[in-house]
Structure formats: structure tokens, C-alpha cells
Amino acid sequence: MTQVVNVAAQAPQVQRNGGDLVVETLTALGAHTVFGIPGQHALGLFDALSRSSLHFVSSRVENNSAFAADGYSRATGEVGVLFLSTGPGALTALAGLQEAYATGVPMIVVASQIPLEGLGARRKGMLHQLDDQKASAANVTKSQRLIQHASGIPSAIQDAWTEAVSSPQGPVWLEVPQNVLLDPIFVPAVEDALAEPFDNPPRVELVREAVKWLSEAERPAIVAGGGVRRGQAETQLLAIAEKLNAPVICTPGGNGAFPWTHELSLQSWIEDRYVTEVLEDADVLVVIGSSLGEVSSNYFTMEPRGRIIQIDAEPRVLESNRPALGIRADAGQALSALDAALTDAHGERANWHGATPQSVVQETLAKVQARLDGQDLTLERTFMADIRAAVPAEMQTFWDMTISAYWGWSCWDSRDGEFHSAQGAGGLGYAFPAAIGAALGLRSQGKPARVLAVAGDGSSMYSIAELATAKQHNAPVTWLIVDDGGYGILREYMIDAFGKATHTELARPDFVALAQSFGVPAQRVTAADVGDALKAGFAADGPNVVVVETMLKMFGPTHLNL
Structure with a gap:
């Protein structure tokens, strides 16, 4: 006699935990995408992701995860969500969060923490332990919360979301200890959540x-x-x-x-x-x-x-x-x-x-243009005009702290698109990871997703590892790297101030070969050909890189010519 086996009855029942409450609440609030990198104390979060509809984007460096969540929020108008692991992972993200905080980008940051029993000034000496982790985030987030009980997770995240979207907007930091994320819970699944921005009218x-x-x-x-x-x-x-x-x-x-x-x-x-x-x-x-x-x-x-x-x-x-x-x-x-x-x-x-x-x-x-005409800026003005002519009117662009961006601050007509730069805090490495987050977010919304990232060779090295992220997620990002052999804007500052530049010159890789090693198409072109190269990149699928070796300079420092 053949025995009928009830497979469903024998399948192990998944025990919900605090991590499930985190992802359920975020989903109920309208989150679609999460950025970050897994970590030992955060494993409960990532296990819960496997049971959720949230799309996870794993960067290669936590700072770039923060930039990606920032770019996602700016491009889509949604709240960026970032998962961080304890200690080194959390600290590495702080420079990226400084940009979001300075620029008013709404984000929810969920950082893991060591188990509750170990909290305190190194009572247990646990791996990744900090004396007060959330204190480290105090300068770069609107507020910081430590969640000590699983039942408090939904309300804490809902409150944090409300704060993040209320003007002035910005990132909000939550910490959840490892045991709170992992321990079995009896709290029912989160069915709905509401977070409306506080009213902020003028008197x-x-x-x-x-x-x-x-x-x-x-x-x-x-x-x-x-x-x-x-x-x-x-x-x-x-x-x-x-x-x-x-x-x-x-x-x-x-x-x-x-x-x-x-x-x-x-x-x-x-x-x-x-x-x-x-x-x-x-x-x-x-x-x-x-x-x-x-x-x-x-x-x-x-x-x-x-x-x-x-x-x-x-x-x-x-x-x-x-x-x-x-x-x-x-x-x-x-x-x-x-x-x-x-x-x-x-x-x-x-x-x-x-x-x-x-x-x-x-x-x-007219006076502005006449002043520019009086300087030797044909290369720079033509270069920026060629980029503008190549970029579709509705395309969003992301700019690193590089000479091209300093020009963009003044001369870029964003038309029907949006102009994003790291001018809030001024950290290097923003453009490419932010553009990845933006492109993936726009694609999830069914909108034209191709975006442009512009960086110098110095700032590119801060985010070069994210070529792997772009390839893994087939992010429609065209990355323009303007290679002048060093930190170009700092070179100018030092020459203006001291008559010479010190330690601004850089050994750098073959960016084309490096991108290709990640499976990302790349080409090197002259400044005169940048427009055609960008158009080709915009017409392609997935990520691609355009490298231009040229030495740009800024228009005259008008703030010194008074």
C-alpha cells in the first residue's frame, strides 16, 4: 500500500522574528527597495527580507549604500531605506549620511546592534561593539532610536518615517539589537501603517x-x-x-x-x-x-x-x-x-x-558671458555644452565634487530633468552610487531609468567597486569619468593660494580596462567626442562607462576679483 505523504504538513513552519516586523512595517509604509550590506548582527533582517517583497540592492561599501539610498530618494520622491550592520559597517556609512542630512533627503536607516545584554561601555567585549553607536550618528541624522523590544518595532519605524518626511526632511537612525531581530515573536504581522508629514506652515x-x-x-x-x-x-x-x-x-x-x-x-x-x-x-x-x-x-x-x-x-x-x-x-x-x-x-x-x-x-x-569670453575657456564651455546637448531633456544627472560639477552648479540647465550633486556636505564618491540607486528606483516606477553620473578620476576611486553593483543589477547608468590625473579642483585651489600644488597628483588605473573586467562596456574618447560617446551610452542597455582624458579648469575665481 502506498503511503501518501502530506508534504505541506511536514514542511518546517517559519517562526517570525523581529526582522519580519521591520520588513513588514517598511512594506506597509510604502518601501519598495532597500540598500545595504549584510552583517553578523543584522542577519535577522536579511533572513526576513527573503520572506518579503522588498527588493534588496547590495553595494560593495556601506558609504556607497548610503549614497545609493540618497539617490533613490531624490530621483523617485520616495523614502530611501538603508540596512547597516554593527560597528564598522555603521560607521562607514556616516559620510554618505552626512550628504543626505545636509541636503534634506528623507531616509530610514536601520542599523543592527550587539545583543541587549552586551550594551554598555564594553561590558562583554563583543565583535563590532561601540561604546555608543547611535551617538556616532548624531551629527548626520535627525534623530536616533534604540529599539529594545520587538513589539516596539512597528511604532518606532512609523514614527521615524514620519520624522524623515516632515520638513526639514532628512535621515532618521534606528538601532535594533541582534537578539531582538532574531528571537521568536508573538506579535501579529503588520497589516497597515501610516506616516504623514507634520504640518509646517508659516506664522x-x-x-x-x-x-x-x-x-x-x-x-x-x-x-x-x-x-x-x-x-x-x-x-x-x-x-x-x-x-x-x-x-x-x-x-x-x-x-x-x-x-x-x-x-x-x-x-x-x-x-x-x-x-x-x-x-x-x-x-x-x-x-x-x-x-x-x-x-x-x-x-x-x-x-x-x-x-x-x-x-x-x-x-x-x-x-x-x-x-x-x-x-x-x-x-x-x-x-x-x-x-x-x-x-x-x-x-x-x-x-x-x-x-x-x-x-x-x-x-x-550678458556681462557674465562677456567675462567668460575674456578667459581662455573654449575647451570647458564646449565640453559642458556638448554634454548638455547629448543628455535628453528629461534625464536626471548626478555629479561628484569635480570641476565639471562646479561648472554645472553655474551653467547647467536641468530642463525637464533634475540636477543632483554632493554640494550639501561635499564628500567625494557620490555620483555613481547615487545614480545607481536613482536608476533602479526609476526603473521600479516604470519611468525612463537611464541616468548620467559625472565624476573625476580621483572621486571615481571612492566608488569604483560599485561597478560590480551596477553590473549585478543591470543598472541603466552611464558613468562619465573626466580623468585629469589628480584632484583637479584641489590642484587649482592650491596653485591659486600657494603658487604650486602638493600631493594632488594620482596614480590611477586604466578605467576602461577596469570597467571591462567587471563586464561593463567602456570607451575612452577625446573631449571633442564626448557628446557622441554619451549618446551611444544612453542608447545601450545596462551600465556603461565613458572616460575622457582632459584637463579642465574653472572660470576665473570671481569671489577673489573684487
């Missing part, structure tokens, strides 16, 4: 005062920072600029917040002295989502003679560099309130010493 009396100042202004001007983009306030900014008849300059973080070719657009020439003079001459300068920091104040040389209205969601930014009417609010909510209170008649007062704002903008941009 009505401050809006009223700002409208009074603007209604009396003859020469209003606007500085649009990254907060405008994060607050999705582009429409309100355009409406206000047109009502006030006010010239608008975008900072590097605000690139794309205002139409590049608009008759009131000073574009992004924030480091040009001619533009600085216009902002200094404004009788009311409206600064939105910017601290008027080093770059946006033209290296602290700008001396506004008029009054300043500063709007920012981060209270520490307000009046940090200049006295102002400080309005703590989300940029979108603040500009909506101003737009509702302003009338079209306010712009009738615009009078720049007998000139119209439009003519001031036109003349200023």
Missing part, C-alpha cells in the same frame, strides 16, 4: 509682515535654494516672481526650481560677481530654502544693502549668516501663503534705477 503675522515689505519694494529679488525643490514649490515660486517682477537666482541645490530661460531668471550663476551685485542692490531679498552660506553668498563676499526675508524649515538656518525676517516653514506652505496674499499689482513698483527687472537680468547675463 500668519510673519506672512503679513513679509507682504508689507514686498508691497513697498521697488527692487525685490529672490534666491531659490534646495528647500524650494524639496517643498515642491516651483509653481508657487514662479507665480510670486511674476507678481513681484523679481529676478530669481537658483543655488546649486535649487537648480531647476525656476525656469532657466524665463525673462526673470538669473539662472544659477551664483558665484559670479555681476549676479552678486544685483542681489546686493535689491531693496528686499527673499531667500527661500537656503542659508546664504559659502557658495550662495559668493564665498561670504555678498553684502546685501536691503532687507532680507528668509524662509526655511530648519530653524538653525534662519539668520545664521545675515539678519533677516526669519520665517520657519516648509517652503511649499510658505510660498503658497505668500502667493495667496500677494496681488499682481505689487510688480508695478519694480524699478531698478530706471531699468526694468527684465533688462537687468538680460544685461547681467
